[in-house]
Amino acid sequence: MSRILVTGVNGFTGRHLTALLAEQGHEVIGISHSAIRMPIKGLAASYIGDLTDAYALKDILATVQPDKVAHLAAIAFVSHGVVEDIYRTNVVGTRNLLEAIRGIGGVEAVLLASSANIYGNRVSGAIDETVTPDPINDYAVSKLAMEFVARLYQDALPIIIARPFNYTGVGQATNFVIPKIVDHVRRRAITIELGNLDVARDFSDVRDVVLAYSMLLADRTAVGQIFNICSGEAHSLRDVIAMIRNISGHDFEVTVNPSFIRQNEVKMLWGDRSKIEIIAGKGPTHMLHDTLKWMIDN
Numbered sequence: 001m002s003r004i005l006v007t008g009v010n011g012f013t014g015r016h017l018t019a020l021l022a023e024q025g026h027e028v029i030g031i032s033h034s035a036i037r038m039p040i041k042g043l044a045a046s047y048i049g050d051l052t053d054a055y056a057l058k059d060i061l062a063t064v065q066p067d068k069v070a071h072l073a074a075i076a077f078v079s080h081g082v083v084e085d086i087y088r089t090n091v092v093g094t095r096n097l098l099e100a101i102r103g104i105g106g107v108e109a110v111l112l113a114s115s116a117n118i119y120g121n122r123v124s125g126a127i128d129e130t131v132t133p134d135p136i137n138d139y140a141v142s143k144l145a146m147e148f149v150a151r152l153y154q155d156a157l158p159i160i161i162a163r164p165f166n167y168t169g170v171g172q173a174t175n176f177v178i179p180k181i182v183d184h185v186r187r188r189a190i191t192i193e194l195g196n197l198d199v200a201r202d203f204s205d206v207r208d209v210v211l212a213y214s215m216l217l218a219d220r221t222a223v224g225q226i227f228n229i230c231s232g233e234a235h236s237l238r239d240v241i242a243m244i245r246n247i248s249g250h251d252f253e254v255t256v257n258p259s260f261i262r263q264n265e266v267k268m269l270w271g272d273r274s275k276i277e278i279i280a281g282k283g284p285t286h287m288l289h290d291t292l293k294w295m296i297d298n
Contacts, residue, residue, distance in 0.1 A: 002108070003067045006018055029066065052088055065106075114143045121266050165270075167205065203231060228275060
């Protein structure tokens, strides 16, 4: 099997992807921004590395000599307070990594995790990969810029770009909306403050997302292509709240805090998963109701 380098291995997605790849028989080596304090299932070895440190990345790549790379490391929180960090990490950091990969040669696949946020607002219809990007916040702009940086390396590296829509699951930080609600339910809190309840998102289960990533890394026909990673269904935040109430049996009052509503918020984000299903050969394994129950029970 392959030696696979995962950047952002200590993050929410990185932990789930590492466990899956190891289960499939791969040797997983990780890069994390800081020391790993909680064990990661299946991780063979790890290095502390900063994407903005080009020389350190070159040393790590030269040492690891991976067969494949899954690049998950990024500042992924849309409301992250320091804009410069978003661009420095997501754009310059990715370029540093691609340069380091090109320097060692022989890598079979490089998966770059972009984001469906690059599509911006779409009032109706599922978004496929041919839709023209229209980013409306700095995070989305940084991810689209990362994709353009990747074009500079497309002749030298076997790059695959994944555009995940929203996804969640056990282990996601509570500054994301669904884990925040689940945390309130698990603590039996009676009130919660949220933002716009009418936004609609295509929510996937993190287990389906990392399975899609593993399939893309394994399929040589995926190289040079862009794939939406999504469930193919959109749910409003009101729908999600109703599901959580039903699953948990716990009622709670929701108040809308205007300060939580971003001016540049994407109102609707709903994906077309036709292309990834060609690779996967099937639809998602976990529906949103299953994911919410998993999170509440764990």
